[in-house]
Amino acid sequence: MKRLAALLALVLLSTGASAQTPDVASDLPAAVVEEQIAVSSDYRGSFVTVFGVNPDRRGRGDIVVVMRGPPESATVMRKRRVFGLWINGDPVRFSEAPSFFAVLSNRPLRSIASPQAIWRYELDPAASAQLASAVPAGGDPSAYRAALVRLRRAQGLYQDYAGRATPDRRGGLTMYEGGLFRAEVRLPANAPIAQYHADTYLFRDGRLISAQRIPVMIERVGFERRIHDLATQFGWFYGVLTVLLALAAGWGAALLFRRT
Amino acid sequence: MIYLPIAEMPVNVLLILLVSGGVGFVSGLVGVGGGFIMTPALIFLGVPAPVAVATGASQIAATSFSGIMTQTRRKSVDWRMGMLLSIGGIVGSASGVWLFERLLRLGQLDLIVSLLYLILLASVGFLMLRESYHHWRGRAAKSVSILRRPVKTVAHNLPFRMRFPRSGLYISVLPPLGIGYAIGALAAIMGIGGGFILIPAMIYLLRMPTNVVIGTSLFQVLIITSLIVIMQSAATQTVDLVLAGLLMLGGVVGAQLGARLGAGMKSEHIRGVMGALLLAASAKFLWDLVIPPAEPYVLRGLW
Numbered sequence: 292m293k294r295l296a297a298l299l300a301l302v303l304l305s306t307g308a309s310a311q312t313p314d315v316a317s318d319l320p321a322a323v324v325e326e327q328i329a330v331s332s333d334y335r336g337s338f339v340t341v342f343g344v345n346p347d348r349r350g351r352g353d354i355v356v357v358m359r360g361p362p363e364s365a366t367v368m369r370k371r372r373v374f375g376l377w378i379n380g381d382p383v384r385f386s387e388a389p390s391f392f393a394v395l396s397n398r399p400l401r402s403i404a405s406p407q408a409i410w411r412y413e414l415d416p417a418a419s420a421q422l423a424s425a426v427p428a429g430g431d432p433s434a435y436r437a438a439l440v441r442l443r444r445a446q447g448l449y450q451d452y453a454g455r456a457t458p459d460r461r462g463g464l465t466m467y468e469g470g471l472f473r474a475e476v477r478l479p480a481n482a483p484i485a486q487y488h489a490d491t492y493l494f495r496d497g498r499l500i501s502a503q504r505i506p507v508m509i510e511r512v513g514f515e516r517r518i519h520d521l522a523t524q525f526g527w528f529y530g531v532l533t534v535l536l537a538l539a540a541g542w543g544a545a546l547l548f549r550r551t
Numbered sequence: 552m553i554y555l556p557i558a559e560m561p562v563n564v565l566l567i568l569l570v571s572g573g574v575g576f577v578s579g580l581v582g583v584g585g586g587f588i589m590t591p592a593l594i595f596l597g598v599p600a601p602v603a604v605a606t607g608a609s610q611i612a613a614t615s616f617s618g619i620m621t622q623t624r625r626k627s628v629d630w631r632m633g634m635l636l637s638i639g640g641i642v643g644s645a646s647g648v649w650l651f652e653r654l655l656r657l658g659q660l661d662l663i664v665s666l667l668y669l670i671l672l673a674s675v676g677f678l679m680l681r682e683s684y685h686h687w688r689g690r691a692a693k694s695v696s697i698l699r700r701p702v703k704t705v706a707h708n709l710p711f712r713m714r715f716p717r718s719g720l721y722i723s724v725l726p727p728l729g730i731g732y733a734i735g736a737l738a739a740i741m742g743i744g745g746g747f748i749l750i751p752a753m754i755y756l757l758r759m760p761t762n763v764v765i766g767t768s769l770f771q772v773l774i775i776t777s778l779i780v781i782m783q784s785a786a787t788q789t790v791d792l793v794l795a796g797l798l799m800l801g802g803v804v805g806a807q808l809g810a811r812l813g814a815g816m817k818s819e820h821i822r823g824v825m826g827a828l829l830l831a832a833s834a835k836f837l838w839d840l841v842i843p844p845a846e847p848y849v850l851r852g853l854w
Contacts, residue, residue, distance in 0.1 A: 332793070334554040335561045366851040368658050376666075376840045379658045379849055438848035480554070480561045511556065518556040522788050530784030533795055534777040537609045541616030544803035548621070 319501040320344050321491040326505070328478070329512040336480040338461065339507055341489050345470030352495035353396065353403040355414060356464060356474040358507070360391025360448075361485045364423070367435050367442075383435045386423035390483045392416040392443075393450040393476045395464040400453065403494050412492065412499060416440050416449045447479040484509050557791035558602045564797065570596065571610065571801030572808075578614070579809025580821055586611045586743035587671060589798070591832065598794070600664065601655060604742030605783035605790045610798035611744040612776040614806055615769045622766030629717040629763045633770035635724055636749075639731025640738075640775040647739025648782045654740075655787075658851050662840075667741055669836040675747055676829030683823030706757055718759045718767075726756060735775050739782075744772040 321343030328337050341356050365388040371380035394414055396403055404414060413419040417436045426432045443449040456463030456475055464474040474491075487507040493500045511519050522529045554561045570592050578585030586607055593603035622628055654660040709723030730752050734745040749768045753759045759767070784790045 330554060332553050335552055366658060368849050368851065370844050370847050370849065372843075376662075377842075377844055378662045378840075382658060382851075435848070439850065442846070442848065442850040481559065484559065515554060515556040518792050522557055522784065522790065522792070526785035526788060527781060529792070530781030530790065533609050533780050533784065533790055533792055534612060536792070536796065537613040537777070537780070537799060538616050540613040540799040540803055541618075542620060544613070544617040544807060545620035548617070548807050 315499050316501040317503055318346055319491055319493050319503040320346065321489075321503045321505060323489050323505045323507050326507055328507070328509045330484055330509060331512050331515055334480060334515075336482070337478050339476045339478055339487075339489065341474040341476075341491060341505070343472055343474075343491050343503070345472065345493060346501065347470065347493075347495070350466075350470040352493050352500060353398065354464060354466070354472045354474075355400065355403060355492040355494060356395045356476075357414060357490045357492070358391065358393040358395075358476045358478075359389050359419075359488050359490065360483055361389075361487075362387040362419070363390045363483075364388070365420075365439060367439050369430070369435075369438075381427040381430055382424070383422070383426055383430070383432075384424040385420045385439060388420040388439060388443075389416055389449075390485070391448050391478070391487065392419065393452075393462075395452045395462070395474045395476065397455075397464050397466050397472070398453055400451070403497070404499070405497050408494075408497065408499060412502075414492070416443065446481060447477075448482060450477070478509070482509075484511060553793065553797075555598075555602075555791050555794050557606075557789065558598050558794060560597065562596070562598075562794070566596070567794070567797045568801040571798045572805035575614070575802035575805025575807075576809035576812075577805075577825065578802075579806035580812060580825075585614070585802070585806075586738075586745075587668070587675075587741070587747065588832075589802070590742035591668060593794075599789075600661060601651075601787060601789040602791055602794070604651070604664070604740070605780065605787065606794050606798065607742040608738070608744075608776040608779045608783070609790065609795040610802045612773055612780060613799040614802055615744060615746075615773040615776065617803055617806075618769045619766065619773060622769060625766070626717075627763050628766035628770050629715055629759070630770070631713075632715050632718055632720075632727060632757075632759070632763075633767045633774075635713075635727040636731035636734075636767070636771040637774040639728035640735035640771055641778055643732035643735025643737075644739040644775050644779050645735075645782065646732075647736035648779065648786055650736070651740050651783075652787060658849075664741060665836050665840060667737070669833050669840070671741075671743075671748075672829045672833035672836065676826045676833060679822045679826030680830065681826075683820070683826060687823070718757075718763055720757070720759065722757065730756065731771065734771070738772075738775050739779050744776055746772050 321341060324340040339358060345352055365385050366382050368379040369381045370377045394400065400414060409415050410418045417440050420436060420439055422432060426435060440449055452463045454463060455465040462475055462477045464472060466472050487509065489505045489507055491503045552561045553564050574585045574589045574592060577588065589610060590603050590607045593607060594600050654663055706722040706726040709725045711724045712721055713724050714721050734749050738745045746768050749771065750764055753764045753768060754761060780790055
C-alpha cells in the first residue's frame with residue numbers, strides 16, 4: 292500500500308506529456324511502474340503495470356490502456372498450391388504494423404468507443420496496420436489484415452483484455468475506489484527489444500476526453516548487450532570471434548580425446 | 552533458461568545441450584557431420600530458421616576442426632586437393648549467402664530449405680538403408696576399391712590438369728572447383744557441412760583413395776563453415792554466439808561419446824536405423840508441403 296501511495300504521488304506530480312490529438316486534454320494522471328526493463332541472460336518476458344487516476348471525481352467514464360511496440364513493416368503471404376506443393380505466394384506488405392499491441396479496457400472496447408473512434412485512435416491492431424502494396428487479384432484486403440492480427444495474436448504479440456485480472460490470468464485492467472485504475476500487460480520474451488509506449492485514454496459517453504502517453508524502454512544489459520552491439524556494429528569481427536571459439540572448442544575436444 | 556541475444560528468445564540450456572549432444576552422439580556413431588540433423592532440430596525447437604542455419608555452421612566448424620586434429624596425425628589430408636575444393640567452396644558459399652538473402656527477401660527461403668532437406672534426407676536415408684539391407688542379405692555392397700582404379704572419369708580428360716601426390720592423381724582442376732562450389736552453396740543455404748555429399752563425390756567422381764577422403768573433406772568443410780559464419784555475421788547478423796557456444800559444447804562431447812560407442816557396434820545396424828530415421832524425417836518434410844495448410848496465411852516480419 293505504501294508503494295501504491297508513493298506511485299500516486301508520482302502520478303499526481305507528473306506533468307502531462309504531449310497528447311495525441313489537439314482536441315483531447317492531456318490531464319489524465321498515469322504512470323508506469325517499469326519504465327525501464329532490462330533484458331539480461333535470464334530474461335523470460337516481463338509484466339508492465341500502468342497506474343492512473345480518473346480525473347473525474349465521481350469516477351464516470353471508461354479507461355482504455357494501449358501498450359504499443361514500434362511500428363515495423365510486415366509481409367503477409369497466402370499459401371498457393373503449385374504442382375501439388377503448398378508454397379508462399381501473393382505477398383501483401385504492411386508498412387506500419389505495430390510490432391506489439393496490447394489493449395486493455397475496463398469493459399468490452401466495442402461498448403466504450405464507436406467503431407469510428409476505435410479506428411481513429413488506433414485502439415485495434417488492425418486499425419494501426421497501414422497497407423503499403425496492392426492486394427493481388429482475387430484477394431481481400433480485410434482477410435490479409437485479419438490474418439496479420441490472427442498470426443501475431445498466436446505469437447502473443449497482439450493481446451486484448453476486457454475487465455479485471457483474475458487469479459489465473461494476470462493481465463487485465465482493474466478499477467479501484469476513487470477512480471484509481473491499474474492495468475497489467477504481459478510482455479512475452481519474443482516481443483521486440485525497443486522503445487514502447489503506454490497510452491492511457493479516458494472515454495465518456497463514447498467520446499475521448501483525455502489521453503496520456505508514457506514511454507517504456509526495453510533494453511539489453513550486460514553480456515546480452517555487448518554481444519548484440521558487437522554483432523550489429525562489428526559483424527566481421529564478431530564472425531571471426533565465433534570461428535575462433537569454434538576452433539578452440541574443436542581443439543579442446545581433440546586434446547581431451549587423445550589423452551583418454 | 553538463458554536468453555539468446557540474436558535469436559531474441561529464451562531457451563532451456565539443458566534442452567539445447569541434450570539436443571546438440573544427441574546430434575553429436577549420432578554423428579559420432581554414424582560418422583557424418585550432423586549438420587543436416589542439427590539445423591532441422593533447432594528449427595523444430597523454435598529458433599528462427601536463418602539463425603539456426605547460420606549458427607549451426609559454427610558448430611560444424613568446431614566438430615570438423617577436432618576431426619582434422621586427429622586426421623593430420625595420420626597424414627590423411629590431401630592439402631592441395633583441399634585447397635582447390637576450398638577455393639571453389641569460397642565462391643560457392645559467397646553465392647550461397649547471397650541467394651540466402653534473396654530468398655529471405657522473397658519469402659521463399661522456407662520452401663527451398665524444406666525441398667533441399669526433403670531430397671537430401673530421403674536420398675541419404677535410402678542409401679544407408681540399402682547398404683544395411685545388402686549387408687543383412689549377406690551380399691557386400693559394391694566395393695569402391697573395385698570400381699576405383701582403371702576407370703577414368705571426365706576428371707582425367709578435362710584441361711588444366713594437375714598432380715595430387717598424396718592422392719596419387721593427375722586430373723583436371725575443374726571438377727574439384729565445381730564440386731567445391733556446389734557444396735559451398737548448399738552449405739550456406741542449408742546450414743550443413745556437406746561432408747555426406749562431398750565424400751561420395753570425391754570417391755566416385757574424382758577417384759580419390761578412401762584413406763585421404765575423410766581428412767580432406769573435413770578440411771574443406773572447416774574452411775567453408777568458418778567462412779559462412781563470418782559472412783553471415785557481416786551480411787545478415789544471424790549468428791548467435793550464445794547458442795553457438797552451447798551447440799559446440801554439446802556437439803563435441805556427444806561426438807566423442809558416439810565415436811567411442813560406435814567402435815563397439817556393428818555399423819550396418821547403426822546405418823540401417825539411421826537410414827530409417829532419415830527417411831521418416833524426409834516424409835515429414837514432404838507431408839508439410841503436400842497437405843492443405845490449416846492456416847493459409849504466413850507472416851514474415853523481421854526474419
